[in-house]
Amino acid sequence: MRLSRYFLPILKETPKEAEVISHRLMLRAGMIRQESAGIYAWLPLGHRVLDKVCDIIREEQSRAGAIELLMPTIQSADLWRESGRYDDYGKEMLRIKDRHERDMLFGPTNEEMITEIFRGSVRSYKQLPLNLYHIQWKFRDEVRPRFGVYRSREFLMKDAYSFDLDAEGARHAYNRMFVAYLRTYARMGLKAIPMQADTGPIGGDLSHEFIILASTGESQVFCHKDYLDFDTPAEDVNFEDRAELQVLVDRWTDLYAATEEKHDEAAFGALPEAEQLSARGIEVGHIFYFGTKYSAPMRAHVAGPNGQEVPVHMGSYGIGPSRLLAAIIEASHDDKGIIWPEAVAPYKVGLINLKRGDEATDTACEALYEKLSRAGVEVLYDDTDDRPGGKFATMDLIGLPWQLIVGPKGLADGTVELKHRSSGEREILSPDAAVVKLVG
Amino acid sequence: MRLSRYFLPILKETPKEAEVISHRLMLRAGMIRQESAGIYAWLPLGHRVLDKVCDIIREEQSRAGAIELLMPTIQSADLWRESGRYDDYGKEMLRIKDRHERDMLFGPTNEEMITEIFRGSVRSYKQLPLNLYHIQWKFRDEVRPRFGVYRSREFLMKDAYSFDLDAEGARHAYNRMFVAYLRTYARMGLKAIPMQADTGPIGGDLSHEFIILASTGESQVFCHKDYLDFDTPAEDVNFEDRAELQVLVDRWTDLYAATEEKHDEAAFGALPEAEQLSARGIEVGHIFYFGTKYSAPMRAHVAGPNGQEVPVHMGSYGIGPSRLLAAIIEASHDDKGIIWPEAVAPYKVGLINLKRGDEATDTACEALYEKLSRAGVEVLYDDTDDRPGGKFATMDLIGLPWQLIVGPKGLADGTVELKHRSSGEREILSPDAAVVKLVG
Numbered sequence: 001m002r003l004s005r006y007f008l009p010i011l012k013e014t015p016k017e018a019e020v021i022s023h024r025l026m027l028r029a030g031m032i033r034q035e036s037a038g039i040y041a042w043l044p045l046g047h048r049v050l051d052k053v054c055d056i057i058r059e060e061q062s063r064a065g066a067i068e069l070l071m072p073t074i075q076s077a078d079l080w081r082e083s084g085r086y087d088d089y090g091k092e093m094l095r096i097k098d099r100h101e102r103d104m105l106f107g108p109t110n111e112e113m114i115t116e117i118f119r120g121s122v123r124s125y126k127q128l129p130l131n132l133y134h135i136q137w138k139f140r141d142e143v144r145p146r147f148g149v150y151r152s153r154e155f156l157m158k159d160a161y162s163f164d165l166d167a168e169g170a171r172h173a174y175n176r177m178f179v180a181y182l183r184t185y186a187r188m189g190l191k192a193i194p195m196q197a198d199t200g201p202i203g204g205d206l207s208h209e210f211i212i213l214a215s216t217g218e219s220q221v222f223c224h225k226d227y228l229d230f231d232t233p234a235e236d237v238n239f240e241d242r243a244e245l246q247v248l249v250d251r252w253t254d255l256y257a258a259t260e261e262k263h264d265e266a267a268f269g270a271l272p273e274a275e276q277l278s279a280r281g282i283e284v285g286h287i288f289y290f291g292t293k294y295s296a297p298m299r300a301h302v303a304g305p306n307g308q309e310v311p312v313h314m315g316s317y318g319i320g321p322s323r324l325l326a327a328i329i330e331a332s333h334d335d336k337g338i339i340w341p342e343a344v345a346p347y348k349v350g351l352i353n354l355k356r357g358d359e360a361t362d363t364a365c366e367a368l369y370e371k372l373s374r375a376g377v378e379v380l381y382d383d384t385d386d387r388p389g390g391k392f393a394t395m396d397l398i399g400l401p402w403q404l405i406v407g408p409k410g411l412a413d414g415t416v417e418l419k420h421r422s423s424g425e426r427e428i429l430s431p432d433a434a435v436v437k438l439v440g
Numbered sequence: 441m442r443l444s445r446y447f448l449p450i451l452k453e454t455p456k457e458a459e460v461i462s463h464r465l466m467l468r469a470g471m472i473r474q475e476s477a478g479i480y481a482w483l484p485l486g487h488r489v490l491d492k493v494c495d496i497i498r499e500e501q502s503r504a505g506a507i508e509l510l511m512p513t514i515q516s517a518d519l520w521r522e523s524g525r526y527d528d529y530g531k532e533m534l535r536i537k538d539r540h541e542r543d544m545l546f547g548p549t550n551e552e553m554i555t556e557i558f559r560g561s562v563r564s565y566k567q568l569p570l571n572l573y574h575i576q577w578k579f580r581d582e583v584r585p586r587f588g589v590y591r592s593r594e595f596l597m598k599d600a601y602s603f604d605l606d607a608e609g610a611r612h613a614y615n616r617m618f619v620a621y622l623r624t625y626a627r628m629g630l631k632a633i634p635m636q637a638d639t640g641p642i643g644g645d646l647s648h649e650f651i652i653l654a655s656t657g658e659s660q661v662f663c664h665k666d667y668l669d670f671d672t673p674a675e676d677v678n679f680e681d682r683a684e685l686q687v688l689v690d691r692w693t694d695l696y697a698a699t700e701e702k703h704d705e706a707a708f709g710a711l712p713e714a715e716q717l718s719a720r721g722i723e724v725g726h727i728f729y730f731g732t733k734y735s736a737p738m739r740a741h742v743a744g745p746n747g748q749e750v751p752v753h754m755g756s757y758g759i760g761p762s763r764l765l766a767a768i769i770e771a772s773h774d775d776k777g778i779i780w781p782e783a784v785a786p787y788k789v790g791l792i793n794l795k796r797g798d799e800a801t802d803t804a805c806e807a808l809y810e811k812l813s814r815a816g817v818e819v820l821y822d823d824t825d826d827r828p829g830g831k832f833a834t835m836d837l838i839g840l841p842w843q844l845i846v847g848p849k850g851l852a853d854g855t856v857e858l859k860h861r862s863s864g865e866r867e868i869l870s871p872d873a874a875v876v877k878l879v880g
Contacts, residue, residue, distance in 0.1 A: 007507050007572060009561030033557055035512055035519075036544070041557055042510040044572075050510070067447050070482040070490070072475055072594045073513060073577055074534075074546070079475075091539045094514075096546075098593075099531045099581045104476070106514070106536075106546075117473055117481055121449030132447060132484075137513055137577070141539045153538075154512045 001347070002369075003382045007044050009033075010394055020216045022329035023148030025338050029398045031325075038145025038153030045398060046325070048346035050156065053321045053328075054135055056187050056343060057158050064180035064239050066131040066160050071113050073137055077103035079112040082298050089201060094139045106139035109202070111294050111316055114161040118312070119300040125165045128302065128312070129173055133160030135321065150282070150326035151218075160317040165304060167291065170313035174206065174289045175245040177317040179233050181210055181285050182252065184319065186232035188328055189341030192284055193227045194252055198261040202316060204290025209259055209283045210319075214330040217280030222268050223257035225277045259283075282327045285319040332422075338399030339422045347380040349438055350400040354388050354407030364416070365406050368431055375439040396421070404434055441787070442809075443822045447484050449473075450834055460656045462769035463588030465778050469838045471765075478585025478593030485838060486765070488786035490596065493761045493768075494575055496627050496783060497598050504620035504679050506571040506600050511553050513577055517543035519552040522738050529641060532580045546579035551642065551734050551756055554601040558752070559740040565605040568742065568752070569613055573600030575761065590722070590766035591658075600757040605744060607731065610753035614646065614729045615685040617757040619673045621650055621725050622692065624759065626672035628768055629781030632724055633667045634692055638701040642756060644730025649699055649723045650759075654770040657720030662708050663697035665717045699723075722767045725759040772862075778839030779862045787820040789878055790835040794828050794847030804856070805846050808871055815879040836861070844874055 009030040018024040026032045031046030042050055058068065074096070080086035094106040107113070114132060122130065135158045145153050162173035178194065185192035190212055197209035211221050233248055256268055259281070268276060294300070295311035304310050325344075332339045342348065349372060353365045369381045380400060382391050388407075395403050405417040410428070418427045418434050429437070449470040458464040466472045471486030482490055498508065514536070520526035534546040547553070554572060562570065575598045585593050602613035618634065625632035630652055637649035651661050673688055696708055699721070708716060734740070735751035744750050765784075772779045782788065789812060793805045809821045820840060822831050828847075835843050845857040850868070858867045858874050869877070 005505065005507075007509070007570060030561075033560065035553060035556070036514070036516040036542075039512045039514055039516075041512060041553070043557075044507050044509045047508060047510045065445065067445075067484050068487055069447070069484045070487045072479045072481060074476070074479055074579060074594050076476040076479075094536065094538065096534065096536050098534065099583070102476075113475060113481065116475070117483075120473065121470075130447060139514065143539070154514055 001380050003380060004384050006380070008398070009043065010397065018148065020147045020150065020330070021333060022150060022216075022326040025329055025333060025397070026148055026326070029338060032149060038142060038151075040149055040152055040154070045346050049325055049340070049344055050321055052344045052346075053188065053324050054156075054158070057135070057184055057319060057321060060180045060184045060187070061133050061158070061160060063183075064131075064176040066133045066180075068134060069132055070134045071107070071110050071117075071136060073106055073139070074104050075107045075113055077105055079116055080105065083112045083115075083294050084297060085112070085201065092140045092142065094141050107136075108138055108140045109157075109316070109318070110134070110159055111161065111202070111314075112298065115294045115298045115300045115314070118163055119298065122163070122302060125302050125304050129162065129164045129169055131160055131162040131173060131176070133158060133317070148326060149322045152322065155320055156322040158319045158321060162315045162317070163300075163312045165302065165310070165312065167313055170289055170291070170315055172242050172245065174287065174315050175242075175249045176239050177287050177315070178208065178249050178252070179237060179239070179245060181287065181317070181319065182233055183235070185210065185212075185284065188324065188344050190284070190328060190331055191228065193223055193257055195221055195223060195257040195259050196262040197259045197286065199288055199290070202288050202290065203293045204288045204315075206289040208253070208287055210285035211259070211281035212284050212327045212331060213279045214282050214327070215280055216330055217282040219281055219283070220260045220278065221258070221281035222263050222276070222278050224255035224271060225275045226255055227257060228277070282330060284324055284327050285317075287315065287317040289315040333399070336393070337397035340399045340401060342401045345399070345401050347378040347400050349377060349379045349402045349404055350395040350398070351379050351381040352388075352391050352395060352403060352405045353381070353383055354391075354405065356383060356385050358408050360411050361406055361408050364411055364431060368404065368406065368416075368435065371435050372438060375435070377438050402438060404438070406431075441820050443820060444824050446820070448838070449483065450837065458588065460587045460590065460770070461773060462590060462656075462766040465769055465773060465837070466588055466766070469778060472589060478582060478591075480589055480592055480594070485786050489765055489780070489784055490761055492784045492786075493628065493764050494596075494598070497575070497624055497759060497761060500620045500624045500627070501573055501598070501600060503623075504571075504616040506573045506620075508574060509572055510574045511547070511550050511557075511576060513546055513579070514544050515547045515553055517545055519556055520545065523552045523555075523734050524737060525552070525641065532582065534579045534581050548578055548580045549597075549642065549756070549758070550574070550599055551601065551754075552738070555734045555738045555740045555754070558603055559738065562603070562742060565742050565744050569602065569604045569609055571600055571602040571613060571616070573598060573757070588766060589762045592762065595760055596762040598759045598761060602755045602757070603752045605742065605750070605752065607753055610729055610731070610755055612682050612685065614727065614755050615682075615689045616679050617727050617755070618648065618689050618692070619677060619679070619685060621727065621757070621759065622673055623675070625650065625652075625724065628764065628784050630724070630768060630771060631668065633663055633697055635661055635663060635697040635699050636702040637699045637726065639728055639730070642728050642730065643733045644728045644755075646729040648693070648727055650725035651699070651721035652724050652767045652771060653719045654722050654767070655720055656770055657722045659721055659723070660700045660718065661698070661721035662703050662716070662718050664695035664711060665715050666695055667697060668717070722770060724764055724767050725757075727755065727757040729755040773839070776833070777837035780839045780841060782841045785839070785841050787818040787840050789817060789819045789842045789844055790838070790840040791819050791821040792828070792831050792835060792843060792845045793821070793823055794831075794845065796823060796825050798848050800851050801846055801848050804851055804871060808844065808846065808856075808875065811875050812878060815875070817878050842878060844878070846871075
């Protein structure tokens with residue numbers, strides 16, 4: 001993409017309303033724009049990252065056996081009356097009357113609707129296990145939306161729902177998602193620790209929040225230090241193997257880890273002091289096993305092997321792509337701007353033309369842009385008339401992993417400069433060598 | 441994907457509420473499920489097609505120079521008061537009050553919001569031209585939603601918005617989208633004819649609807665017969681070349697073509713009778729040039745070359761992916777079910793195991809599934825215990841382009857059967873030859 005034809009509204013000044021670094025950087029880097037309190041437009045650069053985050057989530061959901069569908073944003077209140085949650089949910093639910101005065105709502109989550117879809121067509125245990133997920137916009141009418149997309153009112157959520165014949169099957173479904181989540185975060189460069197958590201309005205008795213440690217985190221969390229050194233489950237983990245998954249999950253849950261609501265001071269205090277980790281955390285995922293909480297009242301039954309009808313055992317598994325972007329930035333930035341992990345970077349390379357209008361420089365840049373693009377490398381080419389200083393600052397701010405800097409002086413020696421954003425390392429090399437390095 | 445692990449709730453009976461064939465087939469094929477009046481869940485098979493349709497739209501938007509972002513679904517009423525459309529829009533707009541009693545709405549379109557985004561950061565004509573689009577869920581509270589996703593209340597729309605310094609530039613932006621739309625439809629196997637159309641609540645004085653001819657179309661349309669034989673603009677059309685685009689657009693607009701609202705009986709009647717085509721049509725896209733209708737009241741100004749501030753000239757360009765699915769089915773089906781054009785088919789191949797449990801058949805199917813998948817061919821493998829008759833009926837119903845039929849009798853001769861859904865042609869060949877044919 002040529003910057004001269006792109007829409008990247010960089011802010012020169014730090015917006016006053018932004019309290020946390022991720023919010024400030026997303027506004028400054030032209031990734032988002034607030035449209036109403038807690039409601040954001042995703043500008044092109046932000047939208048690209050959001051897409052990449054969603055793609056990683058999809059790959060890991062699919063690997064774990066979940067199937068994608070897409071439920072609507074607007075739901076009927078009647079569904080929520082069936083489960084008994086319509087009144088429970090309070091003012092966070094955005095309630096709507098349509099032109100025929102029917103009670104509708106903007107879905108804050110989808111347990112009811114997916115249960116309705118399930119009961120409409122699944123009759124036998126033979127169709128189980130089943131895990132259905134979607135990535136859709138949700139709305140929660142927070143009293144005080146804040147921190148940008150970290151706690152916004154309209155937000156994107158991947159929510160998966162598992163259906164099993166019994167508690168044992170549901171436990172396997174839970175473990176699949178547990179492991180898929182660990183892999184998802186790791187691929188985005190995040191170290192997330194699963195912690196025992198409150199179940200809130202979703203309900204159930206088994207639940208973990210996945211927490212990123214960050215000084216700007218909203219909640220206090222407590223865990224064993226060793227979690228920081230745990231390895232991520234490998235790509236070839238066998239999601240069908242119940243025992244293998246259970247061993248993995250046991251390893252990731254045996255040591256102490258709890259959010260403030262579930263914190264047990266005595267158990268935590270019993271750890272040797274050097275192993276205690278008390279820190280601020282950002283919640284980036286929440287998974288639940290809630291058995292028959294929805295299937296029983298909503299009569300989502302299947303015939304078991306003996307022919308008898310039983311309500312299915314369910315779990316739900318949420319991860320917020322929009323919030324994840326904020327978490328990634330909180331975990332990866334410096335005083336100059338964002339430092340994107342390569343897997344979610346909006347572009348891999350920022351190509352900087354130091355002297356637009358200089359024929360040799362323009363020609364070299366065009367050739368590099370062409371070669372890299374043809375090789376499938378995503379390049380943002382700064383072909384504008386701005387001064388070099390401004391170009392460097394913009395590239396540092398938007399945090400692309402590599403900067404390829406091309407100017408007349410270097411070209412006179414047959415060289416360009418390649419800068420690695422995260423390490424700050426710079427290398428002088430020939431244009432061809434730069435292409436080889438970036439493509440490889 | 442193995443059908444035994446998929447979620448494909450085929451309906452045996454034709455749903456009574458469905459009046460048109462696309463609605464019936466989408467329900468029967470387990471593509472959609474109604475959640476409320478005019479509000480649908482996209483089940484896995486439907487969601488896959490929707491994704492493919494969106495991908496084609498994205499590719500053609502990008503080729504024409506449009507840049508993707510993503511605006512929220514919920515908008516502030518204040519924005520619409522600025523443009524003067526808040527009261528104009530009537531009961532089709534879903535109006536909402538949030539917990540702080542602020543007037544909000546579920547966006548039926550985004551002219552106001554994109555104008556707000558534009559004016560927030562663009563100051564100079566040097567940043568033009570600009571065309572920003574998003575693909576987002578919209579809501580129009582139709583009195584009588586009907587025909588399934590063809591006229592639903594919650595629907596997906598790609599809406600693009602162009603910004604130019606003057607009317608001449610805006611005309612070029614309009615032509616880019618005009619040509620991009622022709623290419624988009626053609627890639628989906630649709631023949632769409634651009635027709636002069638009313639501008640309705642969007643406004644402006646230049647507008648075309650893109651119409652698919654279909655007996656179930658909602659509106660009567662009139663055009664010159666020659667349009668049916670026009671070639672689609674090539675992939676290498678130069679979108680930067682104003683003159684080249686104008687020639688293309690002139691060719692596609694010189695002959696008579698109008699929707700009922702714009703129909704001129706005298707002009708149409710003046711055509712030789714053999715060239716008159718009067719038919720039912722489905723609207724699958726609508727583009728508008730409306731000048732400064734929004735930029736003037738909302739003060740979206742830029743400094744021109746002479747330093748003077750002028751309101752930008754705008755257009756908007758809408759295409760409904762959810763409705764397009766219905767249109768594709770209306771245009772491509774038979775009495776057995778859907779016939780997907782390959783570019784949007786949910787899977788390219790349906791692999792049918794005629795005798796599950798027969799070792800040779802299972803082994804051959806697994807090998808084919810493995811080989812095709814590894815080669816990047818999307819396969820839906822019917823590995824269920826159903827009888828062959830049911831499997832054939834399902835595959836015909838869901839309309840995958842190819843059926844690869846594997847049973848013990850054929851395998852005894854070293855053969856499998858390959859059936860082409862649209863032509864009905866069948867071929868007996870070796871498993872390896874089938875793979876070569878499907879991969880090639």
